[in-house]
Amino acid sequence: MAVLDTIRQKLTAAFAPSELVVLDESARHEGHAGHRPGGQTHFDVHIVSQAFMGLTRVERQRRIYAALEAEFRGGLHALSLKAQTPEEAARS
Secondary structure, eight states, rough: OOOOHHHHHHHHHHHSSSSSEEOOOOGGGHHHHHHHOOOEEEEEEEEGGGGGTTTHHHHHHHHHHHHHHHHHHHHEEEEEEEOHHHHHHHOO
């Protein structure tokens, strides 16, 4: 299974998001730290979930990183994260 699909699956299971967009941006990082041939190392994630209510931005990021711990051990290098509650997403 592609890393992108695994990220989608795990974030969906962990946070039941109302919105989830995962983009593979590995090609933009060619020649930079963490890039590997074949990519699947750098991703942009926008996730909207009620599960983030009452959590700080850092707490949200920690929970997302914990959900993807195995992927980071397996070669995932970086995530660009935007994690919002539905109310925050409606205002932006």
